[in-house]
Amino acid sequence: QKEVEQDPGPLSVPEGAIVSLNCTYSNSAFQYFMWYRQYSRKGPELLMYTYSSGNKEDGRFTAQVDKSSKYISLFIRDSQPSDSATYLCAMSYSGSARQLTFGSGTQLTVLP
Amino acid sequence: DVKVTQSSRYLVKRTGEKVFLECVQDMDHENMFWYRQDPGLGLRLIYFSYDVKMKEKGDIPEGYSVSREKKERFSLILESASTNQTSMYLCASSGTGDTPYFGPGTRLTVT
Numbered sequence: 124q125k126e127v128e129q130d131p132g133p134l135s136v137p138e139g140a141i142v143s144l145n146c147t148y149s150n151s152a153f154q155y156f157m158w159y160r161q162y163s164r165k166g167p168e169l170l171m172y173t174y175s176s177g178n179k180e181d182g183r184f185t186a187q188v189d190k191s192s193k194y195i196s197l198f199i200r201d202s203q204p205s206d207s208a209t210y211l212c213a214m215s216y217s218g219s220a221r222q223l224t225f226g227s228g229t230q231l232t233v234l235p
Numbered sequence: 236d237v238k239v240t241q242s243s244r245y246l247v248k249r250t251g252e253k254v255f256l257e258c259v260q261d262m263d264h265e266n267m268f269w270y271r272q273d274p275g276l277g278l279r280l281i282y283f284s285y286d287v288k289m290k291e292k293g294d295i296p297e298g299y300s301v302s303r304e305k306k307e308r309f310s311l312i313l314e315s316a317s318t319n320q321t322s323m324y325l326c327a328s329s330g331t332g333d334t335p336y337f338g339p340g341t342r343l344t345v346t
Contacts, residue, residue, distance in 0.1 A: 166337030
């Protein structure tokens with residue numbers, strides 16, 4: 124069993140929809156949680172970073188962590204075609220980039 | 236803005252060739268990383284360097300070596316390329332306690 128599981132999709136939604144992207148994990152020691160966005164033929168870029176449980180909001184994006192369920196989510200409100208990308212979750216127990224464990228990514232397409 | 240550049244976007248090499256992938260970062264970061272990205276497997280760490288000439292094996296170091304002679308430059312070497320090393324290779328750098336910043340990637344095909 125992988126330490127981090129992520130539904131690969133692909134996921135297609137109409138423009139303006141609310142998108143929910145999710146990861147589950149098995150290592151209860153994980154405390155630092157990240158979401159990366161990766162456009163086609165580009166490297167991943169950090170989108171959201173949260174520590175421990177709770178919610179964090181940045182514009183149209185909300186990251187949610189539920190440590191009791193070992194489940195993290197990324198919500199995208201009012202989705203735009205420019206949000207079409209692969210979304211990778213990542214997590215670590217130490218905050219060190221050396222110990223990051225990545226999900227396999229969910230491919231999202233937002234249709235105009 | 237942090238900039239991580241990789242020497243090639245696309246490479247095609249033959250089995251048995253020695254392959255060099257170069258990465259340069261311009262933010263004076265201590266840490267540099269090489270990952271490979273494969274469908275369904277996500278990003279897997281090959282090697283990590285925390286200082287000049289210092290390196291640490293990641294999760295999948297077999298068949299690879301690295302070199303870091305200058306702080307800004309980190310090279311990945313495939314001593315004898317094999318078809319199972321066909322992949323997307325991503326370089327990243329980070330400061331202490333920071334999350335990694337990624338380069339654009341090199342798509343390597345070994346035939």
